[in-house]
Amino acid sequence: MSTPLLQVKDLSKKFPAGYRRFRKVYDTALEPISFELYPKETLAFVGEAGSGRTTLAKILAGAEQASSGEILLDGEHLELMDHKRRCSLIRMIFQDPTTSLNPRQRIGQLLEEPLKFNTNQDKAEREQTVNRILKKVGLLREHADFYPHMISHGQRQRVAIARALMLEPKIIISDEALSGLDSSLRAQCVNLLLELQQKLGLSYILMSHDLGLVRHMSDRVIVLKRGEVVEEGRTMEVFANPQHKYTRRLLEEQMLIIEQPQ
Numbered sequence: 001m002s003t004p005l006l007q008v009k010d011l012s013k014k015f016p017a018g019y020r021r022f023r024k025v026y027d028t029a030l031e032p033i034s035f036e037l038y039p040k041e042t043l044a045f046v047g048e049a050g051s052g053r054t055t056l057a058k059i060l061a062g063a064e065q066a067s068s069g070e071i072l073l074d075g076e077h078l079e080l081m082d083h084k085r086r087c088s089l090i091r092m093i094f095q096d097p098t099t100s101l102n103p104r105q106r107i108g109q110l111l112e113e114p115l116k117f118n119t120n121q122d123k124a125e126r127e128q129t130v131n132r133i134l135k136k137v138g139l140l141r142e143h144a145d146f147y148p149h150m151i152s153h154g155q156r157q158r159v160a161i162a163r164a165l166m167l168e169p170k171i172i173i174s175d176e177a178l179s180g181l182d183s184s185l186r187a188q189c190v191n192l193l194l195e196l197q198q199k200l201g202l203s204y205i206l207m208s209h210d211l212g213l214v215r216h217m218s219d220r221v222i223v224l225k226r227g228e229v230v231e232e233g234r235t236m237e238v239f240a241n242p243q244h245k246y247t248r249r250l251l252e253e254q255m256l257i258i259e260q261p262q
């Protein structure tokens, strides 16, 4: 097996939750968890609301600090990495492109921004990169001049994907990024993500409550319950033969239990 791109060791997160009998108390969002992500792999995290997926995504994207543990990205400690280096390795696609894209910026400006702050590309080079990435996500060069409200929801989702790709990262984290889309748009975006993974050799971390999507897209799955790993394994095996009753219940709720032959 190849070297992991991402190694997470005993990562935990507690949030301060006030005082009880004059003692500071904490909400545990993540119990110590460890996992690895390999090149070109899709690893999914599933669980009910409050299971810790968003917290984990934010920590991995550098938007939240872990309480303990270690994250090695391409062999380097994440917390010692400068912003540019981190952005060139790992990027996040946000849940709702309608709110995550600044309505006052044209698509071209939105896409150019990470290049301005993180590369030495001049204006002409940045424009070229924007055009190249627009094409990769199935949009036209003309879309660069539009404002987000001038394009469809599906196209906005493509812009959000394009923005995550601007610095050519190796890992993309999707935190429920496809959940606001209707089924045909979701299918288009899933196909786009799978195609980009093939072409660019990307690894994905997929946070999703949609187990159908997880089954379709991921190679491995980790089941979280209130911040704790209750089950993990190859997606097909976990879905076909869930070992933990919590996993079984999640699958039953979405009618995805695959009956075993008698």
Ligand SMILES: Nc1ncnc2c1ncn2[C@@H]1O[C@H](COP(=O)(O)OP(=O)(O)OP(=O)(O)O)[C@@H](O)[C@H]1O
Binding pocket: 015, 016, 027, 028, 029, 047, 048, 049, 050, 051, 052, 053, 054, 055, 056
């Ligand atoms: N900033 C915060 N301050 C205090 N507690 C928080 C904070 N962020 C998350 N939590 C708590 O951490 C736990 C995990 O939340 P998190 O949002 O990571 O779960 P999730 O699996 O992404 O669920 P959801 O789909 O509802 O977002 C929850 O109990 C939540 O209340």
